[in-house]
Amino acid sequence: MRVLLVTNMYPSPRRPHFGTFVHDEVEALRGLGVEMDVLFADGQRHTLNYVAGMAAVLGRSLGRQRYDLVHAHYVLSGVLARCQLRWPLVLTLHGSEVAVGWTPPLSRALARLADWVIVTSPRVLDDLHMNLPHVAVIPCGIDLDLFTPGEQAAARAALGLPAERQLVVFVGEPRPEKQVHLLEGAVARLQSAGQPVDLLIASGQPHERVPLFMQAADVLGLTSSYEGSPMVIKEAMACNLPIVATDVGDVAGVIRDTAGCYLAAPTVESVADKLASALAFGGRTDGRSRIRHLSGAAAAQQVLAVYHEVLR
Numbered sequence: 001m002r003v004l005l006v007t008n009m010y011p012s013p014r015r016p017h018f019g020t021f022v023h024d025e026v027e028a029l030r031g032l033g034v035e036m037d038v039l040f041a042d043g044q045r046h047t048l049n050y051v052a053g054m055a056a057v058l059g060r061s062l063g064r065q066r067y068d069l070v071h072a073h074y075v076l077s078g079v080l081a082r083c084q085l086r087w088p089l090v091l092t093l094h095g096s097e098v099a100v101g102w103t104p105p106l107s108r109a110l111a112r113l114a115d116w117v118i119v120t121s122p123r124v125l126d127d128l129h130m131n132l133p134h135v136a137v138i139p140c141g142i143d144l145d146l147f148t149p150g151e152q153a154a155a156r157a158a159l160g161l162p163a164e165r166q167l168v169v170f171v172g173e174p175r176p177e178k179q180v181h182l183l184e185g186a187v188a189r190l191q192s193a194g195q196p197v198d199l200l201i202a203s204g205q206p207h208e209r210v211p212l213f214m215q216a217a218d219v220l221g222l223t224s225s226y227e228g229s230p231m232v233i234k235e236a237m238a239c240n241l242p243i244v245a246t247d248v249g250d251v252a253g254v255i256r257d258t259a260g261c262y263l264a265a266p267t268v269e270s271v272a273d274k275l276a277s278a279l280a281f282g283g284r285t286d287g288r289s290r291i292r293h294l295s296g297a298a299a300a301q302q303v304l305a306v307y308h309e310v311l312r
Contacts, residue, residue: 001307002035002066006057006081007073008050010040011207018044020207021140021231022073028141028300034307037067041080053080061086069115069310071303075107078114088115088310094140095120095228095249096177099127116310118303120229121250136306139229139250141299144292146208147238149284150215161216166197166279168244169217171210171232173203179246182223185268186275197279214239219278223264223271224248234294237261237287242278244271254294260285 005026009019026036041053057070061084071090072081075097081089091114097103098119108130111117116134119125125137156163168187174180180201187199199221202213214220220236220243227249234254236243242260245251255261260281262274 001033001068001311002037003029003307004037004039004057004060004065004067004070004081004087005073006039006041006053006070006077008041008043008053008077009074010038010042012040012042014045015204016206017204017210019073024143024296025140025300025303028296029304031297032300032304034304039080041077043076050076050080053077054083057081057084060084069307071307075103075110078110079106082110082113090114090116090118090306090310092118092120092138093124093128093228095124096226098124100177100226116306118306121253123249124228134309136302138299138302138306139234139294140231141294141296142231142234142238142291144238144288144295147211147214147235149240149288150211152216155212155215159212159216161200164196166195166219167200167217168197168219168221168275168279169200169202169213170221171202171205171213171235174201177225179223179225179266182266182268182271183221186221186272189268189272190276190279195276195279197275210235211239214241217241219244219275221271221275222246222248222251223266225266227251229254234291237285237291240284240287242281242285243287244274244278254291255287256290258285258287258290261287 007022042049067087069088070081072078073092078091098107118136118138120139190197220241222245229250244262246266247263264270264274
């Protein structure tokens, strides 16, 4: 099987952390014997890259290249991928594009034009507000070999972090929808009560360094207003790191009743209260044993099953 993957999120030397979950899915599918050609349209670098991406897709469809299908990640990449009709289209919608900003109508229109739609959580499917004949819920899988529990003191020493302070870590880009101000306000509230806690922002880090931050921290904080299936929650679970998060995407289903993990309302007071509970928990969780079914290998098997269904 040969697949053309079209995406506007993919790691590059300039941004090695950008779209690592798409890269990991590609590598896992290659491991299953699928030939994957990646077309990366870096629209964040320049919007004209979308025009170049569309020309590249059209050029391949009019040329001698042979693919069994095209798989697009995110709605704008789907537009590029659907500008050809030679091959079937599988479209993965990750989350915010179906519910936030100007892209929800475009997401619904493109979902009707796709041969199969993959969504990353049941909530993303609900937010599409569509009855699709061919749809699968497949969260992006995590690298269980990379994200592992580790010795906290060693991780802090490697990162140059103080050994005596409690650390709440935020991992990701502090975009507005991430609502990092809630974490900042909650940590400041705990500090004013005399708790020796700091907020650590881990942004723009190479993917292979992210586990160090999770091993070094006492709690992961995620206070987003919207997510599809946030990777950091699954990664923190794989590192046995306690979690405080708002009830977005599939977070509640992933953490379930894991001791040391808490859902918070999107207020400074609630986040501070849950952070205090997570810090008082004082240890590691059993999260890793609870999310083995969310590995990258398992997700790739499900995506491959969709490919076979499309080709049938």
